[in-house]
Amino acid sequence: MPYLSSTLYLTPCDANVTCLPAHDIHPFAPLLCPSSPPLTLLLAEPPMKKRCLKQSDRTWEICQSLLGNLTRVPILAEDLIDILQLELPCKLPVSCGEEEEIPAIASYIYTDERDLQSKLAMHISSILSVDYTRYIGDIVSEDMMHYPIDTLVLNTFRLLFDQTGPGNKIEFSRNTADVGQTTTTVGTCRPDFLLYVQNLLVLKGEEKAKASDFDEALDDLSKKFSTLDPLFFGDMKFLLCYAAAGSVFRFFAIDGTPEAQSKPSILVPLTPRLDLKSPVDRFAIVLKLINITRVLLAVTPKLGVDIIPLGKTLAMGQKATMITYYPNMIIKEIPIENLPYINTDWKDRIKTLKEMYKCANGKPGLVQVADGSPVTYFFHGRRTYKLVMKTRGRRISLVNEAECQAMTKDLLIGLKALHRGGFVHRDIRMPNILKVFDRDDCNYVLIDFEHGGTTKAHFTNNMLLTSWDKGTLTRNGDYTTTSDLYQVGKLLKESNLVTSANGKDFIAQLQSKHMFMPAALNHSWLT
Structure with missing residues (x-):
């Protein structure tokens, strides 16, 4: 009109x-x-005349x-x-x-x-x-x-x-009302x-x-x-x-x-x-x-379009994951049956994730969560997993090789802490990396441990993640610490931003699975 x-x-x-x-x-x-x-x-509507056809x-x-x-x-x-x-x-x-x-x-x-x-x-x-x-x-x-x-x-x-x-x-x-309140929320x-x-x-x-x-x-x-x-x-x-x-x-x-x-x-x-x-x-x-x-x-x-909606609950992915942003925390909630790798004893899975997030406490390159998180609560006949994240940041979109180097250094430092604790992340993708602005010890952090777990877990075909390829697991179908490094190399290669000979050599060594964490952190591309 x-x-x-x-x-x-x-x-x-x-x-x-x-x-x-x-x-x-x-x-x-x-x-x-x-x-x-x-x-x-x-x-x-208050009482009034009917609208005539010409109105x-x-x-x-x-x-x-x-x-x-x-x-x-x-x-x-x-x-x-x-x-x-x-x-x-x-x-x-x-x-x-x-x-x-x-x-x-x-x-x-x-x-x-x-x-x-x-x-x-x-x-x-x-x-x-x-x-x-x-x-x-x-x-x-x-x-x-x-x-x-x-x-x-x-x-x-x-x-x-x-x-x-x-x-x-x-x-x-x-x-x-804040459902499932625990000591992890205020x-x-x-x-x-x-x-x-x-x-x-x-x-x-x-x-x-x-x-x-x-x-x-x-x-x-x-x-x-x-x-x-x-x-x-x-x-x-x-x-x-x-x-x-x-x-x-x-x-x-x-x-x-x-x-x-x-x-x-x-x-x-x-x-x-x-x-x-x-x-x-x-x-x-x-x-x-x-x-x-x-x-x-x-x-x-x-x-701009990258504003995070404060106080709004967003549905993420297809697993009924709900994310709510608060000024000082982010709350993530997942129906317990949708949590990755849940078996008949869901308590063991929650215990593993709780220990994994605790292992990340105070470590650079890793998400920080509230004390005691994650927890579960019962609501409307359904048990729900709840994680309270203290880390806030933006999803990243790398634009050059220098940014890839800075991100990789922080990721490897974070993964080193997880590996020392006996854990692997298993889901290293760009959506699971945040750029943070309020930490002095790092600029990038790895989040979303829900697919993670202990080292050397064995996987069958129906348990594989879509981001994995034939080189991710060992020949026996195990996911190890070198699998995490392989996935970092895969992420860098797929970014198409690493063009230097030194950077390409770093990626090749990660994906060969012959370079371990100390050598990776000391590679000339990162030093």
Whole structure:
């Protein structure tokens, strides 16, 4: 559908909309213009006339006018104060004549026969007409905050992003109890509400049942997911957030600059306290959400595609492996029956892996895990393997021979420690190597020991890994320490980055299985 200007489709409002000063934080501070991303939404519709056959839903056209490009992309948290107070370029449609019922917002809305049943009009009218006082008054737990917050915040985001094209996908996550807690975890450190755009965490929220607990919600905002690690946020220096307690609601931004740590608070207020029981204040929240959407559309494309989704659980591979990223740890969970090499006595397998990860403790070139990890727990009638990793890093994509040399040196140092402990890794592949940025003893680490085990294990044809070839095992079908070295050579050869004669000689000796660890570490290619 071609872009249609707001002057053609919308009631002109230049003379009716009151321009508001941008220097004060005001509950009303609207927004502006067109762009392109999506999602869907189900709403309770207020009573209204049926749409006639000639009517069409103009939500898309209206949103193109609302979600225009920002003239200034925010860099710091303080930049958001003015941006969230930008004026609306046009009024918002409603379905039930709310401009007469709520005079305080009459300059911002209109009722028109053409838009009575548009998604946007029905959504705005629903927010204005629903009896939030009844819902708020009945709230006795944090879980009961979900409905009023979701209908207001989440559904507004869904509707707006639905009109911006398939390139922008939003996802949300709510707090859940940390299943299988043991001494390896430190409680549930997740915020109550998380919103993602293209895997980037863009908004978090803390919710409490009682208005008297608002300060507690602020405290949680300051503590949970409050460090803007480039691993999760790229170059972004702020994180939008809200605190809600009973009927009290307020937007903030976390200041992610190093200087913020010396300030009284890392929270920058973006609005005054708003009352969810007031339709005027709920409408003010909608206006802020529109401008927040504009900010997100401007910021997220600039952050790249290798952002790790903080707090989000990802399904990995085809073995029902679940990975969740936290600020200081990564949790990996696998149904016990999907764990490699599980036999009738799964306890022996867990014991071996526990000893193998313990062997890696404090060793360069190897993943570090929490004390006592891995463990198992029982959930919904299913036993699950759980590993808490303290090592965080990025998957690697090597670009030259020098990087291959640096990676290989760290891998061999790590493998040397495992071999001394009587273990072999057996799954040496690029996806199982991370580049780390917070360790002084190495730059690359080997992770994922779940295919590993003790040396000289015998393998039959139905136990072979796809990354192995005919040279991996011994003639007797055993996987030994030289098999690990062979796999390192295979990985380097397949990278096609090692072109020097010295490097090719190193690979050839690894794959000959005649070079052992001391000679490998002292080879001239690595020294």
